[in-house]
Each structure stands twice: as structure tokens, then as C-alpha cells.
Amino acid sequence: MYLEVCANKMQLEPYFYNSAKSDFMRDLTSPLKGFGINHFAFIRMFDKQSFRLADQPNWLRTYFENEFYNDTELYQEVINDLELGEEKFKFLTNQPEGPHQNLLVENNLWHFLLHFKRSKNFVDFWCFSAEPSNSEILNDYIGNLNKYKNIANQLIGKIVLEMEEDCNHQKFIKTDLSLPKLKNRYAYKHLNCGQILSIELTEKQNQCLFFCYERIF
Known part of the structure; x- marks a missing residue:
């Protein structure tokens, strides 16, 4: 039982929720087998908590037991660099390194296509x-x-849609991952020397800038 081996009891509710949703996820992703895909996972990462659903119940226990939701090398380093609306693709392949990657391969999961997108x-x-x-x-x-x-x-x-219907913060995974605050930054060209300056704006200045931009362009 996961209850007997889990060091972090706060994660029991999201673990059991993920387990209960395994059939829903497998039915949803079953057409992917035709592309050679054997796993799909979705995680919505908030500050210090995440909502996760995936279609591999065998990997689920390993994921929670080893607290891989706190894998800063996989998640945090990318999150830190994302601007609002920005998205990034990454690949996880070649020789596995470290416990997380080696256990993925042991569970027959490898050659990953990863995608991150920042919202507010x-x-x-x-x-x-x-x-x-x-x-x-x-x-x-x-x-x-x-x-x-x-x-x-x-x-x-x-x-x-499933997430909104079941919305309950007890089903969210508590994590060590932090969501950096977004800053309103705009590049301005200095008319005399052509230098690009990064200027941080207040919310009011930001609104005025958008208004002027829309009127001009």
C-alpha cells in the first residue's frame, strides 16, 4: 500500500485521486498508441502546488514515493526562464541520468517530448x-x-474540464517548486545611440502603453 511507504502523508489525497482517474486517462489517451506513444501526463503548476493527471498507473506509485514532483532540474529551471505566454519544447532522451530518469526507463518510459507554457x-x-x-x-x-x-x-x-468539476485543493500535490512573479518589461530603443533598455513599468504605466500602442498601430 502507498500509505505504508509514503513519507509525505500530505500527498495521500492527490495520490488516491490520480489513481482513481487512471481509467479516465487511459481511455482518453488510448488513440495515442497508434503513434507509438505509451504515456501522456499533464501538470498544471501553481506556486508550491500542482494538479496532475496521467495515464500510467504503474508509474504513479513510483512518482509519488520518490517525490519526483519536486524535480527542480526537470521543472524549476525551465519555469524560471519563462515569460508570460512563452512556451518551450524540450526532449528527454539519450542515456538516462539520475534516479528519476533511470526509473522512467525501468518503467518502459523514455524518449520524452516535454512542453512548458507560462500563464499569469x-x-x-x-x-x-x-x-x-x-x-x-x-x-x-x-x-x-x-x-x-x-x-x-x-x-x-x-x-x-475534469479538473474544474473535481476542483478541490486537497487533490493538489504540495511541491517545492516556486512560480516566479512576472514583470512587465518592454524594450525601448534609445534614439541617440540605439541602445536597448529594459524598463520595468507600473501597472498604470503598462495600461497606458497598451492604449498608446493600439491607437498608433
């Missing part, structure tokens, strides 16, 4: 993976990023 109050993360022997999937990822992004967005639309 959260970062959305999703990933696809394939079997370790299916390295050809990488070429398909690279040549069809928009296809996988569209598929993920369709899945996330249904997951978010």
Missing part, C-alpha cells in the same frame, strides 16, 4: 513518451511538433 498564475506542462527501443519517435516529434501540440491541447481541454 500557473505553468502548464505536458509530455509524451515512447518505449526505450522506439528511438525513431524522436524524428516524428521534431518533424511534427504542431501535430503533437494540437493533440495535447485537445487532451488538456478535456482534462481541465
Whole structure:
């Protein structure tokens, strides 16, 4: 039982919630097998907490037991660099390094396509993976990023509806990940020397700038 081995009892509710939603997620993502995809996960990361659903119940216990939701190398380093509305793709492949990656391979999950997108109050993360022997999937990822992004967005639309229906903060995973505050920054060209200056604006100045921009352009 997870209850017997989990060091962090605060995570019991989200663990059992994820477990209960495994059938829903597997039904939702079953068409992905035709693309060679064997795993899809979605995480909405807030400050110090996350909402997660995925379709691999066998990986679920390992994920929670090892507290991989706190993997700062995988998540935090990317989150820190994202601006509002910015999105990033990453690949997790080649030789696995560290406990998290090695356990993924042991669970037959590898060659990941990762995607991050920053919104005002959260970062959305999703990933696809394939079997370790299916390295050809990488070429398909690279040549069809928009296809996988569209598929993920369709899945996330249904997951978010489920999330809103079940909304309960006890089902959120408590994490060590922090969501950096966004800053309103605009580049201005200095007319005399062409230097680009980064200027931080107040909310009022920001509103005025948008008004002027829309009137001019």
C-alpha cells in the first residue's frame, strides 16, 4: 500500500485521486498508441502546488514515493526562464541520468517530448513518451511538433474540464517548486545611440502603453 511507504502523508489525497482517474486517462489517451506513444501526463503548476493527471498507473506509485514532483532540474529551471505566454519544447532522451530518469526507463518510459507554457498564475506542462527501443519517435516529434501540440491541447481541454468539476485543493500535490512573479518589461530603443533598455513599468504605466500602442498601430 502507498500509505505504508509514503513519507509525505500530505500527498495521500492527490495520490488516491490520480489513481482513481487512471481509467479516465487511459481511455482518453488510448488513440495515442497508434503513434507509438505509451504515456501522456499533464501538470498544471501553481506556486508550491500542482494538479496532475496521467495515464500510467504503474508509474504513479513510483512518482509519488520518490517525490519526483519536486524535480527542480526537470521543472524549476525551465519555469524560471519563462515569460508570460512563452512556451518551450524540450526532449528527454539519450542515456538516462539520475534516479528519476533511470526509473522512467525501468518503467518502459523514455524518449520524452516535454512542453512548458507560462500563464499569469500557473505553468502548464505536458509530455509524451515512447518505449526505450522506439528511438525513431524522436524524428516524428521534431518533424511534427504542431501535430503533437494540437493533440495535447485537445487532451488538456478535456482534462481541465475534469479538473474544474473535481476542483478541490486537497487533490493538489504540495511541491517545492516556486512560480516566479512576472514583470512587465518592454524594450525601448534609445534614439541617440540605439541602445536597448529594459524598463520595468507600473501597472498604470503598462495600461497606458497598451492604449498608446493600439491607437498608433
